[in-house]
Amino acid sequence: MKDINELLFLFRPDSAEEESIRKITDFIFEKILSYCRDNNIDAEPVLVGSVAKGTNLKDGDIDVFVRFDRKYARAKMEKWGLSIGHIVLRDGKEKYAEHPYVTGFMNEKKVDIVPCYRMDQGEKKLSSVDRTPLHTEYVKSKLNLEGKDEVRKLKLFMKYIGVYGADARISGFSGYICELLIINMGDFHRTIEAFAAMRGKLVIGDPENTDSFDSPAIVIDPTDKTRNAAAAISVENLSRMKFCSRLYLNGRLPEYNQYNGQRKDTKDRGTNLSIFRIKKPDIMDDILYPQVMRFKNAIWEIMERNDLRPVSWEVCVKDHIDVVIESENKAVPALKIHQGPPVDEPSSLDFYNKWMNMEISRGPYILGDRIYVDLIRQQKSIDDVVREGLKNVNIGKNIDDQKEAMEIFDPYDTGKDSCALDLFLSKFIFQAHPPEKTSRNTRSS
């Protein structure tokens, strides 16, 4: 890869951008303060997120929270939050995370105006966004200017290998985790060294707090000792981070463009590729992605149960939800060796009585300590089997609504393309992501 300092130089906001951000936030703060004054609301604007902490990369979003006193009812606070959002952002759109919020653009910068409640450290949060200002304060108090650039380097490295982002789509490292890592390890290089040397879980925090968690990565949130701030990180992304850190220290981390997203068109794998495509419901990624994974798992299990022998998969969400599954078999194999109970079980006699009266291929016979029969099944296609199987699976309302209209095709037979096929064919040591995101992820850091 490129030298990390060169990357920092390329992706650190320049002074013009910093000046622009300052102007935008001044303007927004003024608007919010005057609205609250005019309407006699006990609330104030707070700049949060990477911009507030000075760990932002080029073209980052500006996140402004409107922090309300806890005396206000949720409905009232949310109504005011949206009103303020629309006043600040003339063309803003309403989105929904834990509270509804308004998102839009100002001087070509993406801006979110998000309502939350005031919360002191140790105080019970009312929703997870309430905690965000505490994170901002904590990080600001711990990082100096150099530390902020070290965080930027770590974020760039993680983006490079595809593990940056705590949302359900990526299941990787959040910006806050990057900051906590630098605060703990000292700088970028020492953090990379720590990952390169790491065995097993990532654990940061006192054992009395970390012991109660079972995730692959455990980083106790310094603003709330009962919270694992690293809960989103998958074992796969932790493994990628460890492995790529080792490659980096050995000077062997490959050039991004040389590998990432480079499709290898190999039709000669001798397997069967099926793409399962449904319409993308218009919901937040953090609600959608777990459903997409359940959808994929449901198809995988149906294929496995029917001996279609699935061997690998990718999912991609863009205009559609595409799941690609590679399988050894194109159709359900005729032979089913049906294992019955051990002969020691009284039910083995029922098994025998049942199958003695059926038209079967072989048996009943005894192998080891069990009874078996060989059955011949109808040779159903993947299409039939999966459609039939999905009828009885509850994946989640948004996807269940789309199951009926599901399209199933072989990308090679039909010549139809899919971003899931791109991911499949370009699978590499980096985590590849579908080219663009379509909706805002979560609001909590």
Next chain:
Amino acid sequence: MKDINELLFLFRPDSAEEESIRKITDFIFEKILSYCRDNNIDAEPVLVGSVAKGTNLKDGDIDVFVRFDRKYARAKMEKWGLSIGHIVLRDGKEKYAEHPYVTGFMNEKKVDIVPCYRMDQGEKKLSSVDRTPLHTEYVKSKLNLEGKDEVRKLKLFMKYIGVYGADARISGFSGYICELLIINMGDFHRTIEAFAAMRGKLVIGDPENTDSFDSPAIVIDPTDKTRNAAAAISVENLSRMKFCSRLYLNGRLPEYNQYNGQRKDTKDRGTNLSIFRIKKPDIMDDILYPQVMRFKNAIWEIMERNDLRPVSWEVCVKDHIDVVIESENKAVPALKIHQGPPVDEPSSLDFYNKWMNMEISRGPYILGDRIYVDLIRQQKSIDDVVREGLKNVNIGKNIDDQKEAMEIFDPYDTGKDSCALDLFLSKFIFQAHPPEKTSRNTRSS
């Protein structure tokens, strides 16, 4: 099945046969005694086996042992044994078990003349045949006339379901075990009830003796408490015996001819059948069969390792040794998902470095906590893969000599038949056996 008493009536020796046996043994005893007298040898004839114990079925063999004093050297005793054998049996042939012996026919009855040493109970045996006369004495002392017929019923039942015979080909119940079962359980019906109710192992004997054995069936030999007389019984045959006993008590044990050996010609199993055929070496079954099983296991493992997905098998020894293996795949699949080490292992870096420089289908990539690559293999046939694989496997001299000349064929494609295919297609709750035996099995009871 037929009524067991009807079977007994059909297969119990009649008085004419009993009279014939008496005449033959009188004649043999006289010959042996006069030879020993003339040559001043301290030895005497002993009638052993089922004829001696009165538990013989129709057309059973007559086993006469010549029991020598322990003062004679093995070579001398064996030489005399063969001389006596040839004097008794004019057209007798020499065979080899633990000692060489002579086998032949007299008045259409098969007769074996076998040398052994005198041995008292508790005394150290010199070879396993020396124990046989002790078994004969023990059983004679414990069984009355009714008991003998109960043993005959049990033997007939076990023959019916294919589990009678302790040799390596059958791995079932010996005649001696049948006798011990009746002595222990009282009669045929109670023995069947015991098997029908049995869970787990068959165990007969004091715990202090049985505890040291780990076989599926443990029956302490009353003439030698350190010996498990049931060591030959496979878990499969024990399971068959339990299950068929239950069917029998429920009146559901099917007619033998209706099922056993009835081929179901099912070409529509959607699998691949391969028959591996080699010449049968001219050695005893008890030496041959373990090699045949190793031969089958070697082929199975080679096929499994190459993802040919073997699913079932049979072996048959007649003129040839035939192994039939059913497999899901006809050729090695193109795709090989090659699992590397966990990324926590330093060797994961070697794996990466190795495969980064190779022409591969996909990767290296990370899945869970491990590194992988997808490889494309040459599509080798079963024939190529098994021949190549067997080169490096040591099965046993007698079979290793035949490996080069092995024939491999698909019985359906070639129209060639095989007794292994018969077994394969007629697999049922009974253990089927190839139609005829070609060589004498073991000499020990």
